[in-house]
Amino acid sequence: MRKLALNDEILLKVENPARYIGNEVNSVMKDKNVDVRFCMAFPDSYQIGMSHLGIQILYDMFNQREDTWCERVYSPWPDLDKIMREQQIPLFALESQDPVKDFDFLGITIQYEMCYTNILQLLDLSQIPLRSEDRTLDHPFVMGGGPCTYNPEPLAPFFDMFYIGEGETVFNQLLDAYKEWKNSGKSRREFLEMAAEIPGIYVPSFYETTYHEDGTIASFKPVNPHAKEKIEKQVVMDLTNTYYPKKPIVPFIKATQDRVTLEIQRGCIRGCRFCQAGMLYRPTRERDVDFLKDTAKSMLESSGHEEISLSSLSSSDYSQLPELIDYLIEECSARKVNISLPSLRIDAFSLDVMSKVQDIKKSSLTFAPEAGSQRLRDVINKGLTEEVILEGASKAFEGGWSRVKLYFMLGLPTETEEDMRGIAHLAEAIAKKYYEIPKDQRHGKCQIVVSTSFFVPKPFTPFQWAGMFRKEDYLEKAKIVKEEIRAQLNQKSIKYNYHEADVTVLEGILARGDRRLADVIEAVYKKGAIFDAWSEYFRYDLWMEAFEEIGLDPEFYTLRERPLDEIFPWDFISIGVSRKFLEKEWEKAHKEEITPNCKMKCSGCGAGIYKGGICIESKN
Known part of the structure; x- marks a missing residue:
């Protein structure tokens, strides 16, 4: 017993x-x-x-x-x-x-x-x-x-x-x-x-x-x-003939993601310059659609979950998505199981799919423009134009949605005040699209939630050389966005919230820090710091005390823009993507030049050494 x-x-x-x-x-x-x-x-x-x-x-x-x-x-x-x-x-x-x-x-x-x-x-x-x-x-x-x-x-x-x-x-x-x-x-x-x-x-x-x-x-x-x-870096090149749980553990209490998770692919073709996962998990590799169908069925049968979510950095880029969605709609409607589709690009196909699987009255659509101006979206290589964003919003409103979530980042390299104000202007332009629909065809009030996080440079990205800002600077950036939103005609339809600035500063220190930080981490832990990821437990003052006691300057890790020849703490790791490619992307960002996605053209990032996935497919 x-x-x-x-x-x-x-x-x-x-x-x-x-x-x-x-x-x-x-x-x-x-x-x-x-x-x-x-x-x-x-x-x-x-x-x-x-x-x-x-x-x-x-x-x-x-x-x-x-x-x-x-x-x-x-x-x-x-x-x-x-x-x-x-x-x-x-x-x-x-x-x-x-x-x-x-x-x-x-x-x-x-x-x-x-x-x-x-x-x-x-x-x-x-x-x-x-x-x-x-x-x-x-x-x-x-x-x-x-x-x-x-x-x-x-x-x-x-x-x-x-x-x-x-x-x-x-x-x-x-x-x-x-x-x-x-x-x-x-x-x-x-x-x-x-x-x-x-x-x-x-x-x-x-x-x-x-x-x-x-x-x-x-x-x-x-x-x-x-x-x-x-x-x-160790990589699984065959994602179909490998391990995947057919019988996931089912918790007794509600978990944050209380659903079956079906990972459809790894990696991303897009090449956003701020995104660490997009670089780390190259090359993009897909799971076979028949494997996914069988796995989805087994997981639903063995778990009793009432929702299934497709996991991927960019689900819209999965080549067999229409076939998989058709199967899931049939399978899930018979079982009364909801389908969750995160990471979709908002286009006509995605909206059609979402209208089939979501209760439009209850759900909101998510767009991630990341930056408020086209100039800055080109700097970060987002590959999304204002025209596409507004067209997607327009189609969504016509399809019955009235709630939209918009995700942006503040503090990106080369950001200007005009870029910050552009966040409010884009939210206003989306709200206008809603009010262009005849009143009798609208579904209640329009709700646009604008969320900004503060950009944190991460290892193995083209922005790993970028400098950050002080806590006060981040708050000032959020204030500019807030005031600009208040100045818009449709401000009552727009809600704004932003991430904690002090958490961002610390995340940036730890993300690019070296071995000397271990003493700080141990010191702050002994002062009682745990669950720093939870706002109610996070104690920025304890961290700053620990830095002072250990004799390390936190701003050494945040404010500096690194020279291209600096040795990074992570340089001993090879992820396939070459440093030369990342340097080139850093330079292209400052020239506001975009790099096409992997399906359009190979950019020679280095991930071809794994001899599989998109690197092979794009040459056929």
């Missing part, structure tokens, strides 16, 4: 106790006497983590191995965090309820910079030393994966290793190596040396950084013969 790690008294005290008891539908139970016990962790709340497709894929993949049991853990909410510290209860995995510290591996998915203190929370509550150098053979190997590992350096001292790339490729090799090591009597360091030989595995303790007097990096090099000069 499985015994819960938390007694009834504790479970009755905490919010959403179902987060901590495990045993959900389709979760995997095994004999504890397997060769490898792997705990997959997500450094945020259960509801957020349960919405993450990557963990579901790896969980399914690992548990297909008879010799491995993969379990899960999420960050305990502050109420339980407090109790666990007071009562010295070690963090436990959901399936077995066993302490995480007794596992062979703790694998942490790192999706967002603002979760970095939660990584230390997971280690601390697990009673695992925060720094890899302090761990012994009694502790699990701590490894990180996910998009933030494309600059792992701010977290380097806390991890034994990082997996760079897509998880379906060399994980089996790593688990086999561990089994071989486990019975060999060799040291912890010797296993890390075995791991460092595996493609895509980065062991940070085997590298050394030196700095110039001005704080920039002078050198970054391996100091162990097993460590590679370059870590190559």
Whole structure:
């Protein structure tokens, strides 16, 4: 009989106790006497983590191995965090309820910079030393994966290793190596040396950084013969004949994305210069439509979910979308299942599809122009003209929609006040399109929600060299947009909201930071910072205190525009896309020149080295 790690008294005290008891539908139970016990962790709340497709894929993949049991853990909410510290209860995995510290591996998915203190929370509550150098053979190997590992350096001292790339490729090799090591009597360091030989595995303790007097990096090099000069991103080229969960875990409580997720492709052909995912996941690769049909049916049958969502960076670019949509409409209407279609470009086909699958009265349409002027949209290579945006809005209003969400960024490279005011002018132009429709054909009042986030330069994008702004500057930019919206004729139809400026500054520091930031992260965690991604818990003042105590200037990481020859903390990683291509795109941005998408013309980004996906198709 499985015994819960938390007694009834504790479970009755905490919010959403179902987060901590495990045993959900389709979760995997095994004999504890397997060769490898792997705990997959997500450094945020259960509801957020349960919405993450990557963990579901790896969980399914690992548990297909008879010799491995993969379990899960999420960050305990502050109420339980407090109790666990007071009562010295070690963090436990959901399936077995066993302490995480007794596992062979703790694998942490790192999706967002603002979760970095939660990584230390997971280690601390697990009673695992925060720094890899302090761990012994009694502790699990701590490894990180996910998009933030494309600059792992701010977290380097806390991890034994990082997996760079897509998880379906060399994980089996790593688990086999561990089994071989486990019975060999060799040291912890010797296993890390075995791991460092595996493609895509980065062991940070085997590298050394030196700095110039001005704080920039002078050198970054391996100091162990097993460590590679370059870590190559691992990519799954055949997305059809690979792992995908047919029986997703169904949570007892409502998750943020409470639905079946069907990943139709990876990568994006568009080449927006601000978008990290668009560069990291090149080349664009599609899943076969028959595989998707079978998988969708299996997932719906095994989960009982009432909604299915197509996952992709740009769903409209999936070549077999019409066929897949027709199948899903037929399958889902029979099951009374809703279809969610994010990442669609608003054109006649998309609007036709959405009118079939959405309740127009309840739903809103989303446009992401990203910038308020055509000039700035060309700078960021958005590939969207005002004419296309207005035509899409017009067709949507004629089709019965009356609510539109518009997403923009403030603080983009070369931005002027005119570009900022252009956000209000574009929202006004869209509102006008609604009021051009005869009154008797309108569907209630027009609602346009304008949201602005503040641009954060990310590694491996053409904007990785860009400077940022101070918190006060960002707020001033938002103020300009707000005042301009108030000056519009249809201002009552336009609602405006913007992202927190202090969170943006910190995200920018962590995104492009180096190994020295680890001391700041540890210091701020010890001051009580966790759940920084949640507004109600974020403490900017604690972060600034920690920077001061450690003696690092946060503005060194934000305000500087980097010279083209600067060594970046992430330069040792190869993602296929070449630095030369990114430099060329940075220069083209300043000339306001656009680059055609991958289907129109190959731009020689470097992703052709993977010999597949769009890189091969576009040549046929």
